[in-house]
Amino acid sequence: MPNNPYVLTFGKEPVEMIPRLSQSKDLIESFMEEKPSQQICLITGVRGSGKTVFMSTISREIASDNHWIVVELNPERDLLISLAAKLNSMNYLANIFKTAKINLSFLGIGLEVSGSAPLTDIESALIQMLEAIQKHNKKVLITIDEVSNTSNMRIFASTFQILLRKNLPVFLLMTGLYENIHSLQNEKSMTFLYRAPKITLEPLNIGTMTENYQQVLKYDYEKALKYAKLTKGYSFAFQVLGYFSWKYKDDEKRIYIEFKQYLEEYVYEKIWAELSAIDRDVAYAIAESPDGSISDIRQHLNMDSNQFNPYRMRLIRKGIVNGQARGYLYFTLPCFAEFVKESHF
Ligand SMILES: Nc1ncnc2c1ncn2[C@@H]1O[C@H](COP(=O)(O)OP(=O)(O)O)[C@@H](O)[C@H]1O
Ligand SMILES: [Mg+2]
Structure with a gap:
């Protein structure tokens, strides 16, 4: 079997590259x-x-x-x-x-x-x-x-x-x-x-990613698209998901579990450790919110807009949260909502 073309190492230009x-x-x-x-x-x-x-x-x-x-x-x-x-x-x-x-x-x-x-x-x-x-x-x-x-x-x-x-x-x-x-x-x-x-840095292009998964992993369009979307355009996730898909072929469940665990151990735990206690409460409220509506999230936290805004802005600037849709907040990282729910006590 040829070597896995996806790489899990940081900082090195990967073989499978989605251009920006x-x-x-x-x-x-x-x-x-x-x-x-x-x-x-x-x-x-x-x-x-x-x-x-x-x-x-x-x-x-x-x-x-x-x-x-x-x-x-x-x-x-x-x-x-x-x-x-x-x-x-x-x-x-x-x-x-x-x-x-x-x-x-x-x-x-x-x-x-x-x-x-x-x-x-x-x-x-x-x-x-x-x-x-x-x-x-x-x-x-x-x-x-x-x-x-x-x-x-x-x-x-x-x-x-x-x-x-x-x-x-x-x-x-x-x-x-x-x-x-x-x-x-x-x-x-x-x-x-x-x-x-x-x-x-913006998310990587989902269409180009889909083509990459089609070509390299020999997935059909539907499945390649599903996997590309699962990464949310996050660069590291593109490599990690590609890597485990190459390794475990059609074992979707195993691919997903290791994908999620790998992101958590290599990135999310560090991100989490760097958040303040209130940042974490805010992240938890976002994770719990069914549709990401800011008014729900604030209600859950018992914060008015003035109290909430600095936390919202900081999470957006750190690149963890996307605030482009007015009135709504989403996590930019794949499986991050689950991770937050599992990490917040
Ligand atoms: N344009 C890209 N296309 C595909 N994979 C990328 C791209 N940029 C980065 N990656 C992959 O994402 C991961 C993180 O990249 P890196 O540049 O080290 O991130 P950062 O410096 O922001 O922490 C590495 O595994 C790298 O191979
Ligand atoms: Mg770096």
Whole structure:
């Protein structure tokens, strides 16, 4: 039997991929404009919604244009030093820096450059490096996966703001959970991030998913559609359901049970642990409501609109709840209502 084509691991671009055509086109085009109006974009969404994979797809596509240099940074490290070191590790750029007599030896990067004093300040070093890059008509895209409000990030962001002010060709793409991005954006010194565009990952296309299940699992249209709908377009669920369907063939009951348990153990329990006691009560009221009507849910909770609204908004922003239909709330994640009913005491 050939290997299971669906993957249960996070963060790696899967073999079976449902493209996000419009969201990636919009982002790439906005960065590639001649005079881009935005040089930052934040990608947010619930765990498993596909943030890391989306960012990898975008960076690969941008990197294929030879005007662009893409640098991936680890948010746990000293981001400014890493950025300078990574740029300098590309032969082509190292030569440009050498010709421009940018001496990074004091910063522990690269060799002594004769005839110029070593730069002692990382920010000035980056400014000079980017000016040299700009002269060669290149642009730099920096990607950072899973950001949170750490001192490394705050230091990096404040320097990035200065690079932008100097009109240097730097672009920043970051992913993070809503609460982490929110906390970073609300730092007093981060007003420029507050205005940065945010992409909330949309559910994957159900039609394309249906076709994938038809082709890969050899399901007929009706069954493939039923399974695609069962995922609610949630990226991780698409892989998990595909995986167990491949593994257990026609044992629908077993597929469903393991699908649900896998989502719970790998995602839902973490989400649940991060909710406050009242968030959980609200989630429970949504799960119990027969049709998701907000007035029922509020009644169940004994809350008026003013009390209820902040909780509603937070669950929507975290990507757990969909509030697009006026007056109604639904969970965006498959089997989440059952999970909540089983977890809430
Ligand atoms: N566009 C996509 N099509 C199909 N599967 C996807 C897609 N994006 C992500 N996935 C799958 O969803 C899961 C979570 O993706 P990941 O990018 O790691 O999520 P996040 O970073 O938001 O937690 C992985 O199993 C991945 O293979
Ligand atoms: Mg990720």
